[in-house]
Amino acid sequence: MNGVTPTPLTEASVPRFARGTRLQYDRVRETWFIQAPERAFQADAVAAEILQLVDGTRALGTIIDQLSEKFSAPRDIIARDVLALAQDLSARQVLVSP
Amino acid sequence: MTALPPPPMSLLAELTHRCPLQCPYCSNPLKLDPRGQELDTQEWLRVLDEAAEMGVLQVHFSGGEPMARPDLPDLVRHAAKKGLYSNLITSGVLITPESLHKLAEAGLDHIQLSFQDAQAETADRIAHMAGSHAKKLEAARLIAAEGLPLTLNFVIHRQNAERVPAMLDLAERLGARRVEIAHTQYYGWGLLNRDALLPDRAQLEATEKAVEQARTRLAGRMSIDFVTPDYYAEQPKPCMGGWGQRFINISPAGRVLPCHAAESIPGVVFPTVREASLADIWNTAPLFTMFRGTDWMPEPCKSCAFKEDDWGGCRCQALALAGRADATDPVCHRAPDHTVIERTITARPQTPPPFQYRRFGNA
Ligand code: SF4
Ligand code: SF4
Numbered sequence: 001m002n003g004v005t006p007t008p009l010t011e012a013s014v015p016r017f018a019r020g021t022r023l024q025y026d027r028v029r030e031t032w033f034i035q036a037p038e039r040a041f042q043a044d045a046v047a048a049e050i051l052q053l054v055d056g057t058r059a060l061g062t063i064i065d066q067l068s069e070k071f072s073a074p075r076d077i078i079a080r081d082v083l084a085l086a087q088d089l090s091a092r093q094v095l096v097s098p
Numbered sequence: 099m100t101a102l103p104p105p106p107m108s109l110l111a112e113l114t115h116r117c118p119l120q121c122p123y124c125s126n127p128l129k130l131d132p133r134g135q136e137l138d139t140q141e142w143l144r145v146l147d148e149a150a151e152m153g154v155l156q157v158h159f160s161g162g163e164p165m166a167r168p169d170l171p172d173l174v175r176h177a178a179k180k181g182l183y184s185n186l187i188t189s190g191v192l193i194t195p196e197s198l199h200k201l202a203e204a205g206l207d208h209i210q211l212s213f214q215d216a217q218a219e220t221a222d223r224i225a226h227m228a229g230s231h232a233k234k235l236e237a238a239r240l241i242a243a244e245g246l247p248l249t250l251n252f253v254i255h256r257q258n259a260e261r262v263p264a265m266l267d268l269a270e271r272l273g274a275r276r277v278e279i280a281h282t283q284y285y286g287w288g289l290l291n292r293d294a295l296l297p298d299r300a301q302l303e304a305t306e307k308a309v310e311q312a313r314t315r316l317a318g319r320m321s322i323d324f325v326t327p328d329y330y331a332e333q334p335k336p337c338m339g340g341w342g343q344r345f346i347n348i349s350p351a352g353r354v355l356p357c358h359a360a361e362s363i364p365g366v367v368f369p370t371v372r373e374a375s376l377a378d379i380w381n382t383a384p385l386f387t388m389f390r391g392t393d394w395m396p397e398p399c400k401s402c403a404f405k406e407d408d409w410g411g412c413r414c415q416a417l418a419l420a421g422r423a424d425a426t427d428p429v430c431h432r433a434p435d436h437t438v439i440e441r442t443i444t445a446r447p448q449t450p451p452p453f454q455y456r457r458f459g460n461a
Contacts, residue, residue: 018247019247020208024181024183026153028153029104029105033155037185037207037247038185038208038210038249039107040107040156040183093275
């Protein structure tokens with residue numbers, strides 16, 4: 001995406017899917033997709049794990065805790081992935097954090 | 099076992115060719131399907147079932163004016179039930195608080211609202227409908243109030259190109275999340291009205307610049323899609339993302355097509371949902387297999403490095419301009435028929451001729 005991103009996200013941010021976007025499992029292709037206006041784009045395995053926890057009530061910090069526990073992975077590495085994805089999808093108007 | 103092609107991502111459901119507007123660049127075919135031939139509600143419900151089953155993820159309800167169909171909320175509700183993302187492509191002139199609310203309640207995901215211009219007088223002349231622009235402004239206000247995500251679509255040509263900056267301002271004022279600045283494509287009605295629509299290169303460049311500036315100004319708030327007129331491009335567009343690869347299009351009368359202009363292709367049977375399943379048609383109908391992939395390609399496409407980027411361009415444009423659907427799209431600089439494009443640009447009249455409006459029996 002071009003240029004400026006909205007307010008930087010932190011672990012305290014509580015994102016949700018913007019109206020008109022959602023995460024959806026595609027049984028035929030056996031992958032996750034982000035449904036958005038005009039197109040559906042594929043979510044890779046990491047993105048799908050993160051986005052399944054985005055529900056408008058969990059803070060990013062909570063999502064990071066849950067994933068690092070689930071995958072027994074170092075928290076700082078998970079945190080980097082989660083924040084980067086959330087930032088990118090916010091700039092693309094897929095996620096909003098009120 | 100022969101491998102089946104990957105299923106389509108999107109279904110373009112052209113519910114009707116009826117429309118209160120008469121845009122001279124309408125993408126509908128010159129021969130419009132009359133109301134009496136339209137698929138009925140049950141047939142569309144079955145089509146939506148089959149589409150979801152085969153792996154379609156998004157359905158675009160379009161037309162004509164899809165809101166001319168009273169069963170639209172039922173179709174939207176059914177699509178939502180099947181997990182299909184639903185998008186309504188509308189002129190907006192039939193939107194009322196009640197009709198819009200019904201659609202929102204049925205689970206509509208997104209609306210794409212088309213505008214003819216940024217100002218009423220010229221917009222109404224292009225649409226050939228008095229008061230249409232004012233109705234669209236009201237529709238946009240209602241959509242924003244309902245909280246539905248909105249994309250504004252502007253079709254650009256020589257008679258409105260100078261107002262692209264005003265169009266972008268209008269989109270921002272109306273609270274659109276996305277805007278499409280789409281230069282006219284010259285098939286069907288657009289081809290018929292080409293001299294009245296085709297911009298010159300200076301006009302094209304001005305629109306590119308306006309879009310670039312707005313993208314910087316509005317980054318993160320509104321995204322802008324720009325569709326260039328391919329007559330001025332080096333290379334054709336990957337029409338529909340490749341023939342029979344991403345999109346499946348159904349006409350009001352139920353013909354299943356790789357793109358909305360495909361009914362111009364001669365010498366092939368047009369399959370219909372009344373006679374076969376969507377999956378069978380997609381996988382095996384000659385209309386879909388004939389130009390799928392790269393096997394059908396002539397030179398220079400066959401040995402070209404871009405053949406899987408643009409898939410040789412648009413088959414319908416090749417047919418209209420080179421006389422053969424299996425020719426390289428003449429807009430390509432490498433195409434043997436490219437001189438047709440150069441001649442068209444050179445022969446473009448200084449003063450645009452009157453529009454030949456899109457309506458039943460007017461072509
Ligand atoms: S392009 Fe114009 S005439 Fe054609 S369907 Fe859309 S609003 Fe109607
Ligand atoms: S020669 Fe064919 S494949 Fe190559 S750029 Fe032109 S149209 Fe595309």
